[in-house]
Amino acid sequence: MDDAALARSAALIGAARLSASPVPDLPDQPAYIEHGYAMQAALHRYFRDQTGSTLAGWKIGATTASMQDYLGVDGPAYGRVMAKNVHSNGTALAASDFCNPGIECEIGMRIDSNAGYAPYTSDTIGDIVGSVFPAIEIVENRYGDFLARGTPTLIADDFFHKACVLGDESPDWQNIDLAAVAGRTLIGGDEKGSGTGAEVLGHPFEALAWLANTLAEHGKRLTAGQIVLTGSVAPVIWIENETAKAEIALDGLGRVSVELT
Numbered sequence: 715m716d717d718a719a720l721a722r723s724a725a726l727i728g729a730a731r732l733s734a735s736p737v738p739d740l741p742d743q744p745a746y747i748e749h750g751y752a753m754q755a756a757l758h759r760y761f762r763d764q765t766g767s768t769l770a771g772w773k774i775g776a777t778t779a780s781m782q783d784y785l786g787v788d789g790p791a792y793g794r795v796m797a798k799n800v801h802s803n804g805t806a807l808a809a810s811d812f813c814n815p816g817i818e819c820e821i822g823m824r825i826d827s828n829a830g831y832a833p834y835t836s837d838t839i840g841d842i843v844g845s846v847f848p849a850i851e852i853v854e855n856r857y858g859d860f861l862a863r864g865t866p867t868l869i870a871d872d873f874f875h876k877a878c879v880l881g882d883e884s885p886d887w888q889n890i891d892l893a894a895v896a897g898r899t900l901i902g903g904d905e906k907g908s909g910t911g912a913e914v915l916g917h918p919f920e921a922l923a924w925l926a927n928t929l930a931e932h933g934k935r936l937t938a939g940q941i942v943l944t945g946s947v948a949p950v951i952w953i954e955n956e957t958a959k960a961e962i963a964l965d966g967l968g969r970v971s972v973e974l975t
Contacts, residue, residue, distance in 0.1 A: 715742060715749050717756075724756035727871050730856060732764065734813045737856045743867055750869030751932060757870060758794050767798035770941055771825075772929075773851060775873035777921045777945025778913045784949070785868070786861050790915070792925055793872030795941065801879045801972065807852075809974040812876060814855040815953045817972075818946035819897040819962040821911055821918045822849035822880060829936040834926045836919035842936065843922070846887035848897075848964040850879040850972055851943050853950060878943060881970030890966045893917045897947040900961045907948035918944040 719742035730737045744750045761767060773793045776782050782789070801807065809815075826844025853874035857863050860874075868874065884890070893912040898905050915921045921944045926936050936942070953960070953974065961971040 715744065715752065720753050720756040721760075723870070724753050724760050728757050728760040728764065731876070734811050736813060736858065737871060740867065743864070744870055745866060747866055747869060750866030753870035754794065754872060757872070758796065761796055765796070765798055767796040769794055770797040770800050771795045772925060772936070772940065773872065773875050773878070773943040774921045774925055774945045777915050778909070778947070780949055781946065787865050790921065790924055790945070791865070791869050791873050792928060793869070793875045795875065795878060795943065799877040800941070801877060803879060803881050803970045804972075805879060806973045806975050807877070809956050812852065812854060812974065815876065815974065816853045816855065816950040817899055817901065817953065817960045817962070818851040818853055818950050819899045819907065819909070819948040819964070820849040820851050820943045820946055821892060821895065821897075821914070821964060821967065822847045823918070823922060823942045823944060824883060825936045825938055825940045825942065827938050829926045829930070831930045831935065834923040836917050836923050839919050839923040839926060843887070845883035845885045846890070846892065846967060847883040848881035848962055848967045848970045849943055850960060850962055850970055851875065851946065852877040852879070852972070855952070879970055879972040880941070881968050884967055892919065895947075895964050895966055897962060897964045899948050899951050900963070901951060901953070901958055906951045909947035911947055913947045914945045921945050
């Protein structure tokens with residue numbers, strides 16, 4: 715796809731995201747994974763131009779077998795997180811700013827030092843992690859039948875990402891077995907889903923290593939200060955009511971909540 719085609723479709727996706735509307739059919743739909751990531755980069759150039767926001771970090775999607783089955787994909791994918799879409803614990807957000815929102819229960823990480831380009835493993839990636847924290851990722855179904863759109867289009871649109879809410883950071887994460895961390899998603903105080911860190915590719919560091927290595931293949935890298943959402947330990951919970959209070963609890967890491975008003 716040429717730059718003009720990427721920009722045309724990216725602008726349509728971006729306008730839908732900013733107006734909390736469904737993504738229309740794209741005149742130039744990406745057919746390949748590499749086209750999806752190229753369109754994602756164009757999308758974030760559009761966001762920078764429209765909002766002045768900058769890149770805060772990354773999200774990793776489809777890191778559990780259940781999510782891969784649900785989405786019809788055979789591996790993870792990454793998306794970008796813009797600073798204007800990062801919120802603090804307990805924040806209230808207007809429900810009208812979201813299009814068919816869902817809640818994901820995530821183990822988040824803050825990068826402490828720039829990643830290199832050499833391949834990382836789950837045993838070595840912890841060297842660049844400064845802290846770990848509970849996080850809510852707010853996703854959206856902006857497509858209706860998202861399976862019909864295809865994986866490259868989902869990648870172009872940051873794999874359902876819309877916003878995130880971050881809890882308190884734990885700098886002594888080395889004392890926590892992240893694979894064993896149990897997480898729960900509560901809507902209106904009622905538990906709707908649960909899982910453990912082991913659901914995320916066996917260990918959240920496997921997901922982080924995958925991201926670092928994939929970004930390196932794409933000529934990019936994780937940098938100090940960026941956040942990473944490593945993937946939901948529990949199934950996505952779609953919000954059926956117009957307003958709701960959502961909370962996630964991760965054993966040993968704490969709780970984080972958001973209210974859609």
